[in-house]
Each structure stands twice: as C-alpha cells, then as structure tokens.
Amino acid sequence: MHELSIAYNIVNIATKAAQEAGAEQISAVHVRIGALSGVVADALRFSFAIAAEGTPLANAELIIEEVPVVVFCPNCRTEVTLPNPRLFRCPSCHRPCGQIVHGRELELVALETL
Numbered sequence: 731m732h733e734l735s736i737a738y739n740i741v742n743i744a745t746k747a748a749q750e751a752g753a754e755q756i757s758a759v760h761v762r763i764g765a766l767s768g769v770v771a772d773a774l775r776f777s778f779a780i781a782a783e784g785t786p787l788a789n790a791e792l793i794i795e796e797v798p799v800v801v802f803c804p805n806c807r808t809e810v811t812l813p814n815p816r817l818f819r820c821p822s823c824h825r826p827c828g829q830i831v832h833g834r835e836l837e838l839v840a841l842e843t844l
C-alpha cells in the first residue's frame with residue numbers, strides 16, 4: 731500500500747524533528763496532499779495510525795489539508811481551480827490547459843508538540 735510507506739516517511743521525519751526540538755510527544759501533524767498526488771486521505775489516516783505506533787506520534791492527530799488542482803490557463807492568463815481533477819480544461823474558456831500550479835503537493839507542513 732502506497733500510503734503506508736508515505737505514513738512511515740511522515741513518522742520518521744516528525745520523530746526526528748521532535749527529537750531535535752526536545753519534544754517527547756507530538757500532538758498533531760499537519761500535512762498537505764494534492765488531488766494529483768495519488769494519496770487517498772482516508773488510507774493515509776489509517777496508515778498513519780499503524781506507522782505511529784510506539785513512536786512519539788502514537789497519540790498524534792493527522793490533520794490533512796487537501797489541495798485542489800490549480801492550473802494556469804494561457805488563454806485567460808490566470809490560474810484556475812479545476813472542478814474535476816481529471817479534466818484538464820479551463821472552467822471559464824473550456825480550452826485545454828496542462829500547466830499545473832498546485833495539486834501535486836505531498837508535504838509535511840507543521841508539527842504540534844505537547
């Protein structure tokens with residue numbers, strides 16, 4: 731499962747950061763996942779609970795911010811949010827646009843410690 735390896739990665743990074751900060755426990759982990767990242771939020775939550783067992787993140791809450799797909803439309807010369815992440819067409823002028831600005835994110839944004 732793809733999400734499980736990502737969850738272990740998050741736990742490793744967060745554990746290291748907690749040690750460096752001298753924190754014994756992490757209460758919350760904030761991550762950002764794009765609609766194109768291929769990560770399913772529910773699967774990540776489930777995997778995180780497994781990966782966090784026995785670590786300073788064992789009781790941490792995983793807070794997921796889902797990022798929609800934003801592309802640049804060369805015709806409108808602006809950034810537009812796609813209502814359907816699989817249909818790369820500008821919602822205002824309906825021309826195809828493939829310059830992805832947001833949506834590929836898979837980031838650890840912040841940690842909260844106790």
Ligand SMILES: [Zn+2]
Nearest residue numbers: 803806820823
């Ligand atoms: Zn457009």
